[in-house]
Amino acid sequence: MVALSIHEALVKNDVKSLSKQEITKTLEVPPQQSMGDYAFPCFVLAKTLKKAPNQIANDLSANMESGLIERVEAVGPYVNVYLDKTFTGKAIVEEILNEREAYGSPSLGNGEQITIDLSSPNIAKPFSMGHLRSTVIGNALANIMQKCGYTPVKINHLGDWGTQFGKLITAYKQWGEEEKVKAEPIKELLALYIHFHEEAEVNPELEVQGRYWFKQLEDGNQEALALWKWFREVSLVDFQRIYQLLGVEFDSFQGEAFYNDKMEPVVNELEEKHLLSESDGAMVVGLDEFNHPPCLIKKSDGATLYATRDLAAALYRKKEYSFAKALYVVGGEQSLHFKQVFEVLKKMGYTWAADMHHISFGMMLKDGKKMSTRKGKIVLLEEVLKEAIELATENIESRNHELENKEEVAKSVGVGAVIFHDLKNYRQNDIEFSLESMLTFEGETGPYIQYTYARACSILRKGMNQVEIVEQSYQAFQDDKAWTVLSLLMKFEEVITHAYHQFDPSQIAKYTIDLAQAFNKYYATVRILEEDNQLGSRLQLVEATTIVLKEGLRLLGLKAPEKM
Structure with missing residues (x-):
């Protein structure tokens, strides 16, 4: 959305060398909100325009208002972009409410x-x-x-x-x-x-x-x-x-x-392509050009290995899928x-x-x-999941014992706690097994986000029963807390795109934490259900938040109960 507006503004300035996708990749978020909502680095245009980045920033800032952009400011080699909060906020919530769970879907694949x-x-x-x-x-x-x-x-x-x-x-x-x-x-x-x-x-x-x-x-x-x-x-x-x-x-x-009968053809193909050589009686493929040790294909006793099996699996899957x-x-x-x-x-x-x-x-x-199965030093996942569900059940009983579908909600919350504890960590990092931190229902946890979603759903249920406001104003989006939520909602597709390219679900987990925290700050400071001409826009913001939170949780493999 923002990249499109910046693209339109650049085209208006006869700068046509960057696509919308390239602009999306280069946009940065300033370290402080007072410096704008986005920063466009002009280094990327220096070679094309044959000018210094500072000069490009100054030239562009003179004529870059477009669509969602309220004003821009040249700061060194950057053009800091300030968005029109009312206009942008309205566009964001309308897009989310129209697209629902399809919102934030990057068009990267074509069914492949x-x-x-x-x-x-x-x-x-x-x-x-x-x-x-x-x-x-x-x-x-x-x-x-x-x-x-x-x-x-x-x-x-x-x-x-x-x-x-x-x-x-x-x-x-x-x-x-x-x-x-x-x-x-x-x-x-x-x-x-x-x-x-x-x-x-x-x-x-x-x-x-x-x-x-x-x-x-x-x-x-x-x-x-x-x-x-x-x-x-x-x-x-x-x-x-x-x-x-x-x-x-x-x-x-x-x-x-499954691949037992599919390995011999692989060995035969390696032989036909003159890739196999003998090493201490075993058959290997040399990988000196990659600076790696040889890949062992057959042991000296003729037995095949994991590599042989994975080669067979790769060839089968390419043919099959x-x-x-x-x-x-x-x-x-x-x-x-x-x-x-x-x-x-x-x-x-x-x-x-x-x-x-x-x-x-x-x-x-x-x-x-x-953990080692051989030495018996393991923690059984099923036992952890059951304990998590039991703890969730206790919490629900103490807070809302009249809740319908208590067993189903407890399962969603308990299992969600275990899944989210793993996914909020960058996958390359080791994780210390800790039942206590895994099952904490406060702070940066799955249950915290699920509870935020349920709270927002409760607000919507109450709001739907209130008097319909005929006159509609989006001035509510000028509020700093509301704008923080809107800014995060706008970044959903960007976060998913990064998670895709880096094979990193933790980016979505961290995003849902940020969105839940921003919404709770908004909820704590703004009288959302006050009956004035901004009630409708505030409820739209709440509904847009529920849609994105639920979809973020779904992507991670968590359910989102509407009542907790």
Whole structure:
């Protein structure tokens, strides 16, 4: 909106070298509100106009009033832009009220598909807090991609193959009891897995047996296959319950095992393209030109590896989905692995490898250390979610025990608290697991934003019952607190665009915090429901805020209860 007005003003000054999109990227927000609403840096025009940025700023400031712009001021190499608050405010709320949830949608995609590899827990192991990050970051990115005009394809690349299943089969045959596994599948399978590693420390023969049983599984041994299928089925039932709590759905559950018959063609293609070489009996693809170690394709015993499987998966997904981008939401410790996979694809001649991105993230730590399933040092996500819901229920009972749909609201608030605690942090940062900070219902939290939304909905319900004001004035938007809210509403598309380009949901989380805080300051100082000729415009501002808050929460994977 503002970029369009500045673009019109520049065209009026015979400056036509910048598009609206380029202006959007270059606009800055001054450090103080007294310096204007936006600052346009004239450095970007110096080369085209062959003038000093200060001179360009002075020239433009003489004739730049246009549309939403009330006045401009040249300050060094910048043109500081002051918007007409009444005119701009009216335009903003009208656009939001007309477009509703479609407001703020950048036209970046055209329905093209983007595959997103997310969550991907190992079967026969519980869903821990360590899996939360990939799940909620990936889900939020899928929502953001969809908002930007793409079609996301959410793939749960299950860890359903590998040596660990040989170990688990060994453990089950040694100590497992069918009835115990049937009664509490994941709990019992985890206990067996932990017990295997404890025993293997004093009895190395167990590791040999584990490798033997995985080889049996690879060779199609009926007993091994039957156990593996059983472990997979009970795991998926367990996972599905947690995904329903989180509100996360998938388009595909094709895991590692799906690519078992798709790896040999990849190895053959690498051989045909003369990319494979031998190293200590293993087959590798050299990556010296990328300054990376060789990518291991086949071990000396002929077994394929994660890289082989991911190459097969990439080729399958490109053929199946014809993706515009492929995102892998996987922890930062796998950074080298994905660099190698993408580089091998480039060497194979697939230019679309440039559209593949590893969306890395920091670890979920407990007492400063990485959580480990092997050592039993994990926090179960389902237990955290249940505790969060219980706490939300207690808060609702104490504040509004007559609330309808208490159970549903408590679930939305409790689960939202856990999701938002993760997403408000920049994804590359490690997060220390802290139930206390995660479940705080004050400050920069999901429940705080949900409560702000519910409060705004309550104002609207009361306002609709008041006397209809015939005369309408937008002078209310001159108020500083109102203008702060309006300025944030205007930036929604800009925030989404940045979150898209940087694969960073935390920008939307921080934006919703800023908007909720600005609205609460407005609510605390302005008599919104006072019956005067500005009541209608104030209610429009409240409604516009509810639309954007709800959409911001939705993008993050949170629900917005209208009553709390």
